[in-house]
Each structure stands twice: as C-alpha cells, then as structure tokens.
Amino acid sequence: MPGSPQRAALIQQAVKGRSLWDDARRRLLSNKAALAGMVVLAFMILVAVVGPFLTPFHYDTVTKTDVWMAPGQGGHLLGTDSLGRDLLARLVAGLGVSLGIGVVATGVSLLIGVVWGAVAGYVGGRVDEVMMRIVDTLYSLPFIFFVILLMVTFGKNIFLIFLAIGAVEWLTMSRIVRGQTLTLKQKEFVEAARAAGLSSRQIILRHIVPNLLGPVVVYVTLTIPAIIIAESFLSFLGLGVQPPMASLGTLIANGAQDMELAPWLLIFPSLTMVVTLMAFNFIGDGLRDALDPKDR
Template sequence: MTDIDPLLDPTGRIQPVRQAIVGGRSLWDDARARLFRNKAAVISMWILGVIVIVAVFGPMVWMNDYKEISDLRTIAPTLEGGHILGTDIQGRDLFARLMIGLRISLMVGVVATAVSLVIGVTWGATAGYLGGRIDNFMMRIVDVLYALPFIFFVILLLTVFERNIVLIFAAIGAIEWLTMARIVRGQTLAIKGKEFIEAARASGVSRRAIILRHILPNVIGPVAVYVTLTIPVVILAESFLSFLGLGVNEPLTSLGVLISEGAKTMGEKPWMLLAPAITMAVTLLCLNFIGDGLRDALDPKER
C-alpha cells in the first residue's frame, strides 16, 4: 500500500495549500480583553454611561426647569407635577437641579482633569527626559506648588478674580497636574535609558520627537489609570468648595451645592440630602472601579 501525498486527493490531483494566517494581537488588544473580563469595571462603564446620558440630555427633556421658582417649597417627593424628588426651599424641582448639578460636577471633573493631563504629562516628560539641572529646577517648582495649600490658592484666586465656573476649572486643574507630573517623570526616568531610546538618539532624532514618539506612548498606561482616578478627586474637590460656598454661582448648581443645602434640613427632610449624596457615591464608585479595571488590564505582570 502506497502512501498518499497530503497535497494530492485520492484521484491524484493537486489540491491548493491553504495557509492559516494568524493575526498577532497587540498589547492594547490584550488589555481591552482583560478589561472586558472585569465584571465590576464593565458594569461600572454601563452605569456611568447612563449617568452621563442623564446629565447631558436630561435637563433638555425634563418637564420642569432647574431655574423655575414656584410656591411648592420643600415638598416631599411626589408624582404630582413631576416632582419625583420634591422641591427645594425656593420651590425648584430637585430632580431637574440634580441633573444639572451632575452635569456641572462631571464637566468640572473632565475639564480640570484634561487641564492637569496636558500640563502634567508635558512637564513630567520634559523634566524626566532632559534631567540634570533642568529636571531639578522644574521639580522644585512642583515642590513649591505642592507646599501651597489648595484652599488658600482657591481663595486667593477668588479674591483677585470674580467667582465663576472657569475659575474653578483653573484652580483645580492648576493643582491636580502636580501629581501627574511626578508620575510621568518617574516613568520617563525608567525608560529613557532603554535601547530603543538610545537607538533613536543615535539616529539623530530630535529631543522633541523622542518625547512625543517614544516616551509618551510608553507612559500612556499609568497615565490612563491615573486619569480615571483623578476625575473622582476633582469632583470631590469641587464639591468641597461648593460646600464651603466657593463653588458655582446661582442659578447653576453642583452635587456639592445640593449636598450642602440638603445637610441643612437633613433631620426634617432627608430626601434633599440622600438624592445628591447617593448620586455622587454611585458616580465615584463607578469611576474608581473603572480605574481599578484599567490598572489591572494595563499591568504588565498580568500579561
């Protein structure tokens, strides 16, 4: 019995050879797969997505306006008139104000974090790569700003300028970038001596191109994790300022303002405090779970 060539069928005709093309998976594909396997992070992303949709589109379609004042003051939650969370001391619908307050808090968190991301990443990568006296000078500036109390810095800005929401962005973003700069500097110091950096330097690539093309893409993992953990910190900072009366101006509101107002009537009308407090707690928990999921997904030890 003769052996049949695997390329030939029983009739002796040559069959085409089909080669399986195996596509490689990038590190980002692996990280995304690990992130989606994290049930807490996935559920948090869905819940956060619903919260963002409600904050963005809710005030546009809700039957009551957050600025509208009525004679129905501090009423309990009721379906009559659509006041499902009741009204505040001026008769304004609390659910409408909760949605607009959630929008303001999320906007402050995202914008201030974006400001800290741009400044912190640029500052930290430049200081870490250049090193020497430039690194020492730049990081001493960071140390000096760290020594300045946050609340004192905000009060100073409010004294010089008028209180507005843009000022809150500037005040919080001007402080939160300091930690970002230190994280990026540490990561830059760890990779600037690697072979691919030396090869790029030997090839005549400019410092600016090395930082943009080689340094920053390799620090994006820790930065992405820190960004998701910075947004809750910024929201809490804005809420703290609003609780002290240094936040947004009326008729705008935020979660911190609503919590401050609800705390004054906590004993008699607890719903005025519970609604914004629970909303803030759920939002912060979702952001922290997503941050933990990203940290585990981007951890090289988990690969």
C-alpha cells in the same frame, strides 16, 4: 480548499500575537466590576447630556406653591427644595456640571502634568532639578488657600474653578510621568531614536509620551473622581459653583442644611455622587489590572 486565501488568513490570525492594548482590552472587558462601572458611567453621562431636555421643569425655576414637596407630589419625582425648585432637574444639571468640571480640570492637569513630567524626566540634570523644585514648592501651598487666592483676585466663576483645581491636580501627574520617563529614556528604542538624529522634542512626543499612556490613563480615571470631590468640597464651603447654577456639591450642601425638614434633598444628591465615584473607581481599578504587565 487547502491553499485558499481564507485558510491562509485564518492561519495568519491564529499565529498572530495579541498586542498589549488588545490583551488589556480583553482583560478589562472580562472584569465584571469595571464593566459594570463603564455601564453605570455611560448611563450617568447620558442622563447629564439628555436629561435637561427631558425633565418637565427647569433647574432654576422658582415655584412658591411647590415648596417642600415630597418625592412624587405635584409631578416632582424627587421632590422640591425651599424655593419650590424641582430636585430632579437640579440633580440632572448638577451632575452635568460636576462631570464637566471633572473632565475639563483633568484635561488641564493631564496636559500640564504630562508635558512637565516628560520634559523634566527626559532632559534631566539642572533642568529636572529646577522643574521638580517648582512642583515641590506648589505642593507646599494649601489647596484651599490657593483657591481662595484665585477667587479673591479674579472673582467667582465656574471657569476659574476649572483652572484652580486643574492647576493643583497636575502636580501628582507630573511626578508620575517623570518617574516613568526616567525609566523609558534608558530603553533601546530611545537610544535608537537618538542615533537616528531625532531631536529631544521628537523623541518625547513620538516615543516617550505614547509609552506613558498606560499609567496615565489609569491615573486619569482616578483623578476625575478626586476633582469631583474637590469641587464638591469647595461648593460646600461656598467657594465653588455659584447660584442659581447647581452641582452635586452645592446640592449636598443645601440638603445638609435642610436635612431635618426635607431629607430627600440630601439623600438623592449623595447617592448620585456615591454611585458616580464608585463607577470611576471600578473603571480605574480595572484599567490598572488590565494594563499591569506582570499580569499578562
């Protein structure tokens, strides 16, 4: 029928413009590399969550009769290490630890960096000057020195790794957010919010932060692999995850020591890390392209 509600709804849908997020989602899903990265990452997360319940061995079970078994021997699909521990179980557990550190530490850096950068950029003046000089001072401290200082002061534990890495990675986030905030606070909608009597806190939370989501989301997807690499570097030096717990970094470090006797101990963790980091990078590149307003 010409005047039916269904026809009117179709006409309204046809003339309705796509929002920024709808357009970004469409372009992201049309990016084959980003889509492949999301599929691979979803698989990795599923393995990290469900894998420990499906593997026939526990990651820290020592079996002296199964030392240096090659992949496929004795029921060990990926072989065993010098203590007879199943590599598949340790790889699954290590993947979960590395992803967990990446997500939690990124969350810490996201929370601190967004709040710090938004406040500094919006308030400006002397407050901005002081806050950004603090960021510059922290930037001047070597990352490894900062981590060693925390380890010596508070001892070695996995939660300290979250704090140490997250407390360093927020610095770049704050600079990105500050730069975007300096641009946004000159926009008409912020001026209208000021004229309406909204406080600075309300303007930052309701108008500034929501409009920062685009660059922040892109940076988050690139921060997680950087944090995983940082954790692996610390674990390689013996400052990260402590035995008997495993991470991709500790597995690679142990595999490097035994590379000549058991190359599979280095190959499988290294491949897992490479695939995981590539998935994050593909997703980050896809989000950057999808949220770029110049490509709309």
